Amino acid sequence: MNVLKVLMAGFLFFAVTSPAWAVSDLLKEARDNFKPLPDKPVFKADNPGTAAKLKLGKALYFETRLSKSNVFSCNSCHNLAGGGVDNNAFSTGHKWNVGGRNAPTVWNASLHIAQFWDGRAKDVEAQAQGPVLADVEMAATKDIVLKRLGSIPEYVVMFRKAFPGIDSLTYKNMADAIGAFERTLLTPSRFDSFLKGDESALTAHEKTGLKIFMDKGCAACHEGVAVGGGMYAKFGVVNKPAFLKDEGRFGVTKQEDDKNVFKVPSLRNIEFTYPYFNDGSVWNLSEAVKIMGWTQLGEKLSAKEIGDIVAFLNSMTGKLPEITLPKLPASTPLTPKPDRS
Amino acid sequence: MNVLKVLMAGFLFFAVTSPAWAVSDLLKEARDNFKPLPDKPVFKADNPGTAAKLKLGKALYFETRLSKSNVFSCNSCHNLAGGGVDNNAFSTGHKWNVGGRNAPTVWNASLHIAQFWDGRAKDVEAQAQGPVLADVEMAATKDIVLKRLGSIPEYVVMFRKAFPGIDSLTYKNMADAIGAFERTLLTPSRFDSFLKGDESALTAHEKTGLKIFMDKGCAACHEGVAVGGGMYAKFGVVNKPAFLKDEGRFGVTKQEDDKNVFKVPSLRNIEFTYPYFNDGSVWNLSEAVKIMGWTQLGEKLSAKEIGDIVAFLNSMTGKLPEITLPKLPASTPLTPKPDRS
Numbered sequence: 001m002n003v004l005k006v007l008m009a010g011f012l013f014f015a016v017t018s019p020a021w022a023v024s025d026l027l028k029e030a031r032d033n034f035k036p037l038p039d040k041p042v043f044k045a046d047n048p049g050t051a052a053k054l055k056l057g058k059a060l061y062f063e064t065r066l067s068k069s070n071v072f073s074c075n076s077c078h079n080l081a082g083g084g085v086d087n088n089a090f091s092t093g094h095k096w097n098v099g100g101r102n103a104p105t106v107w108n109a110s111l112h113i114a115q116f117w118d119g120r121a122k123d124v125e126a127q128a129q130g131p132v133l134a135d136v137e138m139a140a141t142k143d144i145v146l147k148r149l150g151s152i153p154e155y156v157v158m159f160r161k162a163f164p165g166i167d168s169l170t171y172k173n174m175a176d177a178i179g180a181f182e183r184t185l186l187t188p189s190r191f192d193s194f195l196k197g198d199e200s201a202l203t204a205h206e207k208t209g210l211k212i213f214m215d216k217g218c219a220a221c222h223e224g225v226a227v228g229g230g231m232y233a234k235f236g237v238v239n240k241p242a243f244l245k246d247e248g249r250f251g252v253t254k255q256e257d258d259k260n261v262f263k264v265p266s267l268r269n270i271e272f273t274y275p276y277f278n279d280g281s282v283w284n285l286s287e288a289v290k291i292m293g294w295t296q297l298g299e300k301l302s303a304k305e306i307g308d309i310v311a312f313l314n315s316m317t318g319k320l321p322e323i324t325l326p327k328l329p330a331s332t333p334l335t336p337k338p339d340r341s
Numbered sequence: 342m343n344v345l346k347v348l349m350a351g352f353l354f355f356a357v358t359s360p361a362w363a364v365s366d367l368l369k370e371a372r373d374n375f376k377p378l379p380d381k382p383v384f385k386a387d388n389p390g391t392a393a394k395l396k397l398g399k400a401l402y403f404e405t406r407l408s409k410s411n412v413f414s415c416n417s418c419h420n421l422a423g424g425g426v427d428n429n430a431f432s433t434g435h436k437w438n439v440g441g442r443n444a445p446t447v448w449n450a451s452l453h454i455a456q457f458w459d460g461r462a463k464d465v466e467a468q469a470q471g472p473v474l475a476d477v478e479m480a481a482t483k484d485i486v487l488k489r490l491g492s493i494p495e496y497v498v499m500f501r502k503a504f505p506g507i508d509s510l511t512y513k514n515m516a517d518a519i520g521a522f523e524r525t526l527l528t529p530s531r532f533d534s535f536l537k538g539d540e541s542a543l544t545a546h547e548k549t550g551l552k553i554f555m556d557k558g559c560a561a562c563h564e565g566v567a568v569g570g571g572m573y574a575k576f577g578v579v580n581k582p583a584f585l586k587d588e589g590r591f592g593v594t595k596q597e598d599d600k601n602v603f604k605v606p607s608l609r610n611i612e613f614t615y616p617y618f619n620d621g622s623v624w625n626l627s628e629a630v631k632i633m634g635w636t637q638l639g640e641k642l643s644a645k646e647i648g649d650i651v652a653f654l655n656s657m658t659g660k661l662p663e664i665t666l667p668k669l670p671a672s673t674p675l676t677p678k679p680d681r682s
Contacts, residue, residue: 064420274671
């Protein structure tokens with residue numbers, strides 16, 4: 001009898017107080033839409049993240065000798081001291097040129113379906129091959145990059161350790177090392193703690209915002225592990241924004257359906273990745289949310305709704321990993337010189 | 342009698358074997374010319390290096406919002422991932438302009454008699470006020486910098502902690518914080534171990550180079566704790582180099598005697614601070630040593646002497662401190678935007 005009493009008391013306690021380990025409807029719905037960041041970097045099967053490769057990749061990420069002028073490194077436009085971006089509408093490159101699209105954040109980028117706004121590179125390894133050669137970015141050539149790296153004995157050794165074999169120092173391996181390093185750039189946030197079951201990780205205000213974010217339909221596109229980055233969508237599916245000039249993915253596929261289609265940007269660390277949109281034309285997050293509501297959902301979001309959504313978005317500001325600066329090896333008399341022309 | 346025998350044996354042992362703690366003539370001569378780096382940063386009495394100030398100073402050192410375009414930070418030209426320089430003849434700045442003198446290294450710079458090639462700033466704190474405002478460098482104004490920093494609540498708090506009082510956020514305090522951080526940028530090397538008494542820290546080759554360096558007279562100018570940086574000297578005191586156009590300190594003092602006079606550069610980390618001279622015209626250290634022998638000493642140094650001296654110079658490549666990237670706070674809607682014009 002005593003046993004039965006205890007059991008019944010336990011049952012009543014459970015039913016009345018909704019104990020901490022019971023999952024709220026909000027969390028259930030959130031789990032249908034989003035996933036927490038992986039606890040560890042996810043490497044490609046053919047590009048494992050060995051210690052030697054990550055060390056090389058970090059050095060190359062900060063290596064200005066990958067640019068023709070020796071002025072720019074990956075970190076110039078994807079700054080790891082901040083939002084993984086340069087917080088300019090368009091990035092400044094070789095000879096003070098500018099690119100035509102806003103630099104996306106490198107934080108958590110490896111989890112996206114593809115890279116660049118138009119998805120033209122399949123992963124971070126493929127992406128890293130691009131800006132080094134782009135005229136308006138680093139403006140180098142494969143030849144000059146390989147000559148520079150190959151003239152520096154420490155790099156030759158680092159490539160050999162990272163890519164054992166006879167052909168260690170290649171342009172592809174350079175990009176593979178950078179890509180592997182980028183896969184370590186994950187920024188877990190309070191929203192991840194929430195998704196993992198710690199419902200107290202979000203404030204009531206943030207939870208309200210999360211609910212609106214899902215109810216209004218934002219999460220139809222900004223979904224998955226990166227809260228974006230997992231699919232393509234037309235910018236202006238309901239109302240085309242007046243400022244939109246860029247044809248987006250149409251430039252890659254030449255399919256009429258892909259006009260103004262872009263990879264959906266990740267909203268993680270959005271607080272730090274201003275200015276917003278493919279052209280970096282909007283600096284204020286509230287304004288960006290308002291525009292999204294109108295262009296994508298045909299909704300005139302109220303100021304309160306926008307404030308709630310922004311509160312939720314800021315809960316995805318992640319903890320940046322501690323990154324110590326690499327110690328870049330010295331050039332040698334054989335190293336090709338910088339060229340500002 | 343036994344005691345006397347022991348004493349005599351000890352004396353003989355001492356006289357014959359020259360034990361480890363006896364100081365060689367080379368070390369004695371070196372100590373007459375040079376000093377090891379201080380074990381700790383040396384701060385100014387009126388600008389103590391508190392933890393709060395060093396944290397702020399590091400953030401500002403990496404802060405691109407100090408430049409008009411938001412493209413450049415102190416670290417752009419004085420790169421802490423390398424030799425504390427940008428390894429270009431002249432640094433690239435706002436609108437792809439270039440400066441007129443080679444960027445000197447920030448490593449150990451606080452120990453110099455003054456800052457800039459012409460000594461026009463008395464210390465690193467004063468120096469840090471310059472490039473932010475220079476047209477061909479960061480091209481900002483005091484007003485825009487203070488408006489930007491003042492619009493970011495985290496910076497306002499950081500300044501208040503670093504500079505308690507009513508007027509925390511000032512342009513001078515910005516530079517003082519950067520200067521205090523720069524005072525921590527010391528790079529102890531094997532040469533310091535040698536100067537402190539570990540004579541095995543240098544190889545025989547390096548010791549030969551050190552002896553030549555002192556015997557030939559290089560150490561007359563490249564002396565003291567920074568092996569340079571402690572005095573001014575005319576470039577071309579014996580033979581004027583054909584490439585020399587810069588009037589140097591004359592521009593500051595307008596004294597005829599100061600024509601072509603420069604602060605003697607520090608030779609610490611010289612392996613990493615190429616290209617050499619005020620105009621960055623020489624990329625090869627051996628070539629630079631050869632030119633110095635001829636212009637400053639009227640000596641045609643032999644290839645062997647040059648090789649020995651370079652071996653010694655490379656023993657001053659120091660251990661760089663581990664530097665973790667700061668986490669820069671986000672701008673706000675009130676923060677003035679970057680301006681590339």
